[in-house]
Amino acid sequence: MAVVPEECLDSIERIIANKKRILQRKEDLFSYAYDASFGIHCPDLVLQPISTEEVVSIVRLANQFKIPLYPRGRGTSLSGGPLPVHGGIVLDFSLWNDKLIVDPDDSVAIVSPGVLTADINAKANEFGFMYPPDPSSAHVSTIGGNLAENSGGPRGLKYGVTKDYVIGLEVVTPEGEVIRTGGRTIKNVTGYDLTKLIVGSEGTLGIITEATLKLIPKPAATKTALILFDDLVDSGRAISRVLSSGILPSKMEIMDQASIIAVENYKPLGLPTDVEAILLLELDGHPYSIEDEMEKVKSVCLSVGGREVIIAKSDEEASDLWQARKLVSPAIVRIKPTKISEDATVPRSKIPDMFKRLKQIKEKYNIHLVVFGHAGDGNLHPNIIADQRDKEEMKRVELAVEEIFKASIELGGTLSGEHGIGNMKSPFIEMELGKEGLDMMKRIKRAWDPNNILNPGKVFPEPGQKLVLSNG
Ligand SMILES: Cc1cc2nc3c(=O)[nH]c(=O)nc-3n(C[C@H](O)[C@H](O)[C@H](O)COP(=O)(O)OP(=O)(O)OC[C@H]3O[C@@H](n4cnc5c(N)ncnc54)[C@H](O)[C@@H]3O)c2cc1C
Known part of the structure; x- marks a missing residue:
């Protein structure tokens, strides 16, 4: 484990004038040992920078003393992204939220790294x-x-993910230089696209200190439907049929029976618990056209085995329906305390096959598997609910997780649609990228970060690293 020498600490105190932003007490450090996955790794020091100058000086110091740096936002990563697996310094950016500027003339927002994502959308609205x-x-x-993390969400189906909305970045490199990538223009093909390289690099290639984001006009209206299915595989077929019928919903989310039951036990919303799956679908656009499209969605879903299509009559009814989807995560952790949240993603046409494979894995390993997620873009969230204290159960879970990864790769999919690799999935990355593909990424990392200062132990597997869930 890395330690921070006194000499280095003295310099840090000169860089960060406000001592309240230098955290050294054990209880403070321990609260940074977690994210939303379940590894536990305590840092030696936590700093809360609020300017590019502070970040530059800290990064240079870390290179001088060879101390690992772990960038952190709000610690909601589901793949161990911000965890200080080699000790060292966590850079907590959650206080750095002073800039949120919307420029309507250029249709952009310019933001500091610690701004909450929902606040950007609210300001744009x-x-x-x-x-x-x-x-x-x-x-x-x-x-x-x-x-x-290049995060995505329900709207990814129609609108894409974070990388599709970033046109410029300010980045502090792992050796402490400041670079600007892209800019304010929608088109820009000057040189390599470093913006796209940094986005999704999981804090291993640079520290993002400012971003310029593209905004688009807010659609005039939305319409939501809840579609019930007696057969999970039929719901998969309905997804493909709707999407090939010339309609592109803004959201298309799935909940299987186990997640519906969990939500109803947690907060009764009146969802039917005797169905195998529900689809929640949102259309957006002009009010007349979405009215028309919803009729088409209804007939397509009923033609592939849908039991019933319930269309929300008001915005309130629609937001009640979406609440069901939002409650899945808190609801399922009431079943058992440990939630292993995967985001295996397959081509849309393979969704029914993936459902079949997940059903087989569930039975083979006798695990509590709940499936929900962004079904429209093939991004399922198979969640395994277990108890980390039960070693025998966790061994079965490890085998099941490995088999879920294999299933998605075999079906032409990916290990991660949005949660990233972190240190949770790195033992499996070669399975998807191949030896040469992985080696090319390692070479990029070495070129950017010769001292391996930034987020070491992430994305790339450490020698002999295996998925270990049983000793947390
Ligand atoms: C209930 C719940 C629901 C979720 N739903 C979704 C979802 O729908 N879609 C989705 O994609 N994810 C989802 N996630 C995962 C998580 O919220 C995202 O990965 C999110 O982007 C992490 O943001 P954070 O601020 O918490 O970052 P952290 O978890 O603190 O860090 C994430 C990664 O970003 C790096 N990092 C942080 N700040 C910087 C910076 N300024 N510069 C460089 N690197 C940095 C860290 O080193 C780490 O590798 C969910 C998580 C939870 C707990």
Whole structure:
């Protein structure tokens, strides 16, 4: 474990004048040992920078003393992203939220790394715009974290993910230089696209200190439907059929029976618990056209085995329906305390096959598996609910997780649609990228970060690293 020498600490105290932003007490450090996954790794020091100058000086110092740096937003990562697996310093950016400027003439927002994602959309709405990326954690996660993870959300189906809305970045490199990538223009093909390289690099290639985000006009109206299915596989077929019928919903989310029951036990909303799956679908656009499209959605879903299509009559009814989807995560952790949240993603046409594979895995390993997620873009969230104290159960869970990864790769999919690799999925990354693909990424990392200062132990597997869930 890395330690921070006294000499280094003295310099830090000169860089960060306000001592309240230098955290050294054990109880403070321990609260940074967690994220929303379940590894526990305590840092040696936590700093809360609020300017590019502070970040530059800290990064240079870390290179001088060879101390690992771990950027952190709000710690909602589901893949261990901000955890200080090699000790060292956590850089907590949650206080750095002073800049949230909307420029309607250029249709952009300029933001500091610690701004909450939902606040960007809310501010854009005031000007008649929207910032489409909407991870379910948008009210509690930072734009810095979203950029580093290239986060997505329900609206990803129609509007894409974080990377599709970033046109410029200010980045502090792992050796402490400041670079600006892209700019304010929608088109820009000057040189390599470093913006896209940094977005999704999980804090391993640079520290994002400012972002310029593209905004788009807010649609005039939305309409929501709840569609009931007696057969899970039919719901998968309905997703493909709707999308190939010329309609592109803004959201298309799925909940299986286990997640419906969990939500009803947690907060009764009147969802039917005797169905195998429900789809929640939102259309957006002109009020007349979405009226028309909803009729088409209804007939397509009924033709592939849908039991019933319930259309929300008001915005209130629609938000009640979406509440069901939002409650899945808190509801399922009441079943058992440990939630292993995966985001295996497959091509849309393979959703029915993935459902079949998940059903087989559930039975084979006798695990409590709940499936929900952004079904429209093939991004399922198979969640395993277990108890970390039960070693025998966790062994079965490890095998099941590995098999879920294999299933998604075999079906032409990916290990992660949005949660990132972190240190949770790194043992499996070669399975998807191949040896040469992985090696090219390692070479990029070495070129950017020769001292391996920034977020070491993430994305790339450490020698002999395996998925271990049983000793947390
Ligand atoms: C209930 C719940 C629902 C969720 N729903 C979704 C969802 O719908 N879609 C989705 O994509 N994710 C989802 N997530 C996962 C998580 O919220 C996202 O990955 C989010 O982007 C993390 O943001 P954060 O501010 O918490 O960052 P952290 O978890 O603190 O860090 C995430 C990564 O970003 C890096 N990082 C943070 N700030 C910076 C910076 N300024 N510069 C460089 N690197 C940085 C960290 O090193 C780390 O690798 C969910 C999580 C929870 C708990």
